[in-house]
Amino acid sequence: MDKNFKQQLMSYMAGNFTCQQIAALITDYLEGSLTLSQRVRFQMHMGLCFACRNYLRQMKYTVATLGQLPSEPVPAHVKEELMKRFRTWKQEQSSRNASLDS
Amino acid sequence: MSFCVWPWPSQLFISLGVPTLQEAIQLDEAELVKALQRGDEQVFATVMDWYSGSLLRLAMSFVPSRAVAEEVVQETWMGVLEGIGRFEGRSSFKTWLFRILTNRAKTRGTRERRYEPFGLAGADADGDEGPSLEDSLFVAEGSGKGHWLDPPQGWEPDTPERALLSKECRMAIEQAIGELPENQRQVITLRDVEGVSAEEVCNILSISETNQRVLLHRARTKVRRVLDPYVRGDNRS
Numbered sequence: 446m447d448k449n450f451k452q453q454l455m456s457y458m459a460g461n462f463t464c465q466q467i468a469a470l471i472t473d474y475l476e477g478s479l480t481l482s483q484r485v486r487f488q489m490h491m492g493l494c495f496a497c498r499n500y501l502r503q504m505k506y507t508v509a510t511l512g513q514l515p516s517e518p519v520p521a522h523v524k525e526e527l528m529k530r531f532r533t534w535k536q537e538q539s540s541r542n543a544s545l546d547s
Numbered sequence: 548m549s550f551c552v553w554p555w556p557s558q559l560f561i562s563l564g565v566p567t568l569q570e571a572i573q574l575d576e577a578e579l580v581k582a583l584q585r586g587d588e589q590v591f592a593t594v595m596d597w598y599s600g601s602l603l604r605l606a607m608s609f610v611p612s613r614a615v616a617e618e619v620v621q622e623t624w625m626g627v628l629e630g631i632g633r634f635e636g637r638s639s640f641k642t643w644l645f646r647i648l649t650n651r652a653k654t655r656g657t658r659e660r661r662y663e664p665f666g667l668a669g670a671d672a673d674g675d676e677g678p679s680l681e682d683s684l685f686v687a688e689g690s691g692k693g694h695w696l697d698p699p700q701g702w703e704p705d706t707p708e709r710a711l712l713s714k715e716c717r718m719a720i721e722q723a724i725g726e727l728p729e730n731q732r733q734v735i736t737l738r739d740v741e742g743v744s745a746e747e748v749c750n751i752l753s754i755s756e757t758n759q760r761v762l763l764h765r766a767r768t769k770v771r772r773v774l775d776p777y778v779r780g781d782n783r784s
Contacts, residue, residue: 507767516600
């Protein structure tokens with residue numbers, strides 16, 4: 446399809462959103478915070494624009510990738526130190542409870 | 548012959564008192580909190596194992612070094628022990644944990660001259676000083692204004708798994724997150740890496756919903772750009 450014709454068609458049929466506006470609205474769309482009218486226009490554009498559909502998919506995969514990042518390794522000495530502090534805390538708790546009871 | 552199934556299986560579960568997944572998580576959490584209040588060492592060790600990695604990642608978005616972040620994580624767990632007796636379950640345990648960490652990390656970050664509260668960081672509310680990265684992807688002038696300069700390619704459905712298999716790509720993502728402005732880094736870490744809901748992120752960081760979305764959008768846009776060459780195949784190791 447002729448590129449100029451396609452662009453004109455898009456601007457008239459696709460709710461008058463440009464691809465740039467669509468890209469700016471993607472997070473609002475994914476977060477469900479577009480108004481009804483914006484959502485309809487967004488989806489109209491998506492229905493006609495292959496590039497924006499790809500971009501939306503890329504953003505979804507980016508989010509999914511971030512969600513699967515392995516967690517930061519915590520060094521063993523930090524954990525050991527924490528367990529030591531936990532035992533101290535527990536002893537203090539028990540002695541405090543004992544003094545309250547007596 | 549009409550075929551009618553009633554009650555639906557889900558209704559049957561409700562009537563039999565089988566908890567939904569959400570209820571099951573809440574039930575488990577209540578048990579977990581009670582065990583921590585009792586001072587159960589094994590439960591503390593398990594919970595610490597589960598969450599310390601997430602806490603460390605979040606702490607690193609506030610303070611300048613890993614060593615300081617590790618100290619913040621330790622202080623957070625001490626805060627948990629001090630406060631567990633007063634925990635009422637108004638938020639999830641994880642949100643409560645992240646809020647304690649955020650408060651401690653802000654204090655430490657200020658002391659280490661790294662953390663500056665939202666709106667005072669010398670940048671806009673979105674954490675960027677220059678024009679949006681996104682603008683460079685589009686035709687700026689003429690009849691094609693607002694259209695893609697280089698239309699995005701399709702990514703395969705196994706993108707996340709494939710991207711994370713490559714150590715180089717994983718490091719590039721970590722580096723991209725590390726280089727984000729501080730407030731963007733905190734939002735994307737909580738929201739996308741840790742999977743905290745938008746409402747809870749606003750609550751933890753004391754920011755508005757609109758600000759949260761703007762920060763998240765900018766951060767995601769930058770991470771997407773870093774990811775693109777790896778999953779396109781140009782730079783795959």
